[in-house]
Amino acid sequence: MKQVYVNEEWCLGCHLCEYNCAYANSGEPDMVKALKGKKIEPRISVCDKDDVHFAVSCRHCEDAICVKSCIAGALHYENSVVVIDKSKCVGCLTCVLVCPYGAVRESDEGVATKCELCTTNSHGTPACVEGCPNRAIVFEER
Amino acid sequence: MQSYLIIGNGIAAAGCIEGVRERDAEGKITVVSKENHPVYCRPLISYYLEGKTDLKKMMYRRESFYRDMKCEVIYGKSVVKLDEKEHTAHLSDGSKISYTKACLATGSVPFLPPMRGIEKVKNKFSFMTVDDMLAIEKAVSEKSRVLIVGAGLIGLKCAEGLADRVADITVCDLADRILSSILDEECAAPVMKHMEKHGTEFMLGDTVEEFDENRATMKSGRTVEFDVLVTAVGVRADTVLMRDTEAKIGRGVTVDNKMKTDAEDIYAAGDCTESTDISSGQKKVMALLPSAYMQGKCAGINMAGGSETLENEIPMNSIGFFGMHIMTAGTYFTEAEGGKTVTLRYENGIRKFYLKDGFLRGFIFVGKTERAGIFTALIRNRQPISEVDFELLKKNSDYTGFSSENRRKIFGGVV
Numbered sequence: 250m251k252q253v254y255v256n257e258e259w260c261l262g263c264h265l266c267e268y269n270c271a272y273a274n275s276g277e278p279d280m281v282k283a284l285k286g287k288k289i290e291p292r293i294s295v296c297d298k299d300d301v302h303f304a305v306s307c308r309h310c311e312d313a314i315c316v317k318s319c320i321a322g323a324l325h326y327e328n329s330v331v332v333i334d335k336s337k338c339v340g341c342l343t344c345v346l347v348c349p350y351g352a353v354r355e356s357d358e359g360v361a362t363k364c365e366l367c368t369t370n371s372h373g374t375p376a377c378v379e380g381c382p383n384r385a386i387v388f389e390e391r
Numbered sequence: 392m393q394s395y396l397i398i399g400n401g402i403a404a405a406g407c408i409e410g411v412r413e414r415d416a417e418g419k420i421t422v423v424s425k426e427n428h429p430v431y432c433r434p435l436i437s438y439y440l441e442g443k444t445d446l447k448k449m450m451y452r453r454e455s456f457y458r459d460m461k462c463e464v465i466y467g468k469s470v471v472k473l474d475e476k477e478h479t480a481h482l483s484d485g486s487k488i489s490y491t492k493a494c495l496a497t498g499s500v501p502f503l504p505p506m507r508g509i510e511k512v513k514n515k516f517s518f519m520t521v522d523d524m525l526a527i528e529k530a531v532s533e534k535s536r537v538l539i540v541g542a543g544l545i546g547l548k549c550a551e552g553l554a555d556r557v558a559d560i561t562v563c564d565l566a567d568r569i570l571s572s573i574l575d576e577e578c579a580a581p582v583m584k585h586m587e588k589h590g591t592e593f594m595l596g597d598t599v600e601e602f603d604e605n606r607a608t609m610k611s612g613r614t615v616e617f618d619v620l621v622t623a624v625g626v627r628a629d630t631v632l633m634r635d636t637e638a639k640i641g642r643g644v645t646v647d648n649k650m651k652t653d654a655e656d657i658y659a660a661g662d663c664t665e666s667t668d669i670s671s672g673q674k675k676v677m678a679l680l681p682s683a684y685m686q687g688k689c690a691g692i693n694m695a696g697g698s699e700t701l702e703n704e705i706p707m708n709s710i711g712f713f714g715m716h717i718m719t720a721g722t723y724f725t726e727a728e729g730g731k732t733v734t735l736r737y738e739n740g741i742r743k744f745y746l747k748d749g750f751l752r753g754f755i756f757v758g759k760t761e762r763a764g765i766f767t768a769l770i771r772n773r774q775p776i777s778e779v780d781f782e783l784l785k786k787n788s789d790y791t792g793f794s795s796e797n798r799r800k801i802f803g804g805v806v
Contacts, residue, residue: 298791318681322451339438346709351762
């Protein structure tokens with residue numbers, strides 16, 4: 250399955266992927282309206298240490314512990330992509346407790362949110378990949 | 392053809408059904424369900440009272456689940472006797488079911504110590520099932536005074552669920568702090584304060600001496616007037632069916648890492664079992680939804696001839712009250728037990744890490760819970776602390792605390 254991978258040697262730490270992610274998932278057609286003056290809630294996050302930078306997002310594990318642990322039956326697979334049914338999620342955050350990658354977070358609405366490879370928004374293909382200026386983030390089969 | 396019998400219809404049963412079907416598309420699966428409901432998300436009963444979910448949304452699987460899984464469910468009946476040698480289960484209506492492999496997924500039952508005068512209380516409930524939840528919903532009004540006996544996970548979630556529906560809530564517990572099974576004193580205090588701010592009253596270190604219909608007289612001499620009583624003192628693994636079998640029973644039915652009991656062709660999964668907690672090496676009743684599902688699935692796969700094992704179970708909890716999140720995992724070894732505690736205090740929270748013999752064994756996070764899973768994985772994978780930069784990891788709580796080689800392995804980067 251095609252996945253988002255980050256080549257950390259190439260990551261500049263510009264955090265642009267976070268903005269592109271937040272925009273793609275905002276449902277707003279206008280990027281300025283989507284992001285200006287707002288606290289963004291990206292589903293990919295860049296970690297920085299000195300001159301080391303890398304972005305982390307959901308790995309869409311084959312036998313994902315978040316799916317097995319979801320107490321609300323909200324996390325599930327759609328065509329091998331781990332997605333969340335927000336109407337079922339009650340915000341217990343058990344997924345945050347078990348995700349070994351730290352790739353699930355709580356949204357402002359009090360439910361869990363995570364990368365769904367842009368399959369559930371209007372973008373269609375991973376916005377973080379498309380907008381990466383140094384092509385550090387790739388979407389490929391490995 | 393194999394015939395699989397699953398006793399119980401909770402999360403462990405759902406896992407078992409899915410496990411069996413991964414390997415055996417045709418074998419007959421029969422589920423005996425005491426409750427008259429398809430499998431639902433049991434921990435969501437408090438969220439229902441709170442208005443965060445509804446009866447339909449709290450179903451664990453889609454409506455066509457049992458049909459898709461070609462599985463017969465017998466509702467409203469229970470297994471009263473298991474004949475290990477004959478491979479036969481006797482049901483409450485006198486009928487019998489034969490099986491080739493069975494899975495005990497009976498969960499737990501509320502434990503109620505003898506309490507003087509309890510029989511005089513008319514409006515009393517447990518808080519374990521959808522039926523309990525519906526009964527409580529029906530019994531309360533905005534004028535209700537609710538007394539909850541037990542300040543554990545169940546009692547406090549019930550308090551949160553009812554907070555906006557009743558006049559007042561008092562929670563009492565013999566322990567001197569709330570959530571004593573998962574929190575230490577220092578971490579319990581801010582949670583209790585937060586709940587008090589939201590209207591919950593506590594009477595800790597105190598117990599009910601005697602009940603009248605609407606009054607509890609406490610050991611301390613104080614009295615609590617109430618209209619509705621919820622008892623949430625504790626639960627016990629429901630192992631009664633295994634008494635006449637070869638299975639070992641501790642605090643739950645003992646299972647090995649394949650979820651097999653010592654009884655012939657009988658597996659067990661979920662809250663009725665005790666299994667090994669790798670953070671302490673002790674046998675424990677996990678009584679957690681993730682464990683129930685994973686154990687059920689593991690049992691199902693093995694019942695259908697597979698060889699699945701579950702090696703890295705630990706107790707863990709993610710629970711919140713009125714917006715304050717708590718995450719705990721593993722075992723909290725004290726200094727006397729050779730453990731070392733590292734505490735980080737934040738403006739709105741606290742993180743405690745428990746280390747022993749070069750491994751992270753447990754943690755308590757209150758208020759500051761983001762990316763807790765990185766630490767859960769350290770415990771579950773028994774990764775030596777020496778392999779990470781723990782100073783950085785505990786501070787940043789991200790993968791900067793790992794070596795780039797480690798990161799490449801974990802994230803599948805180009806090597």
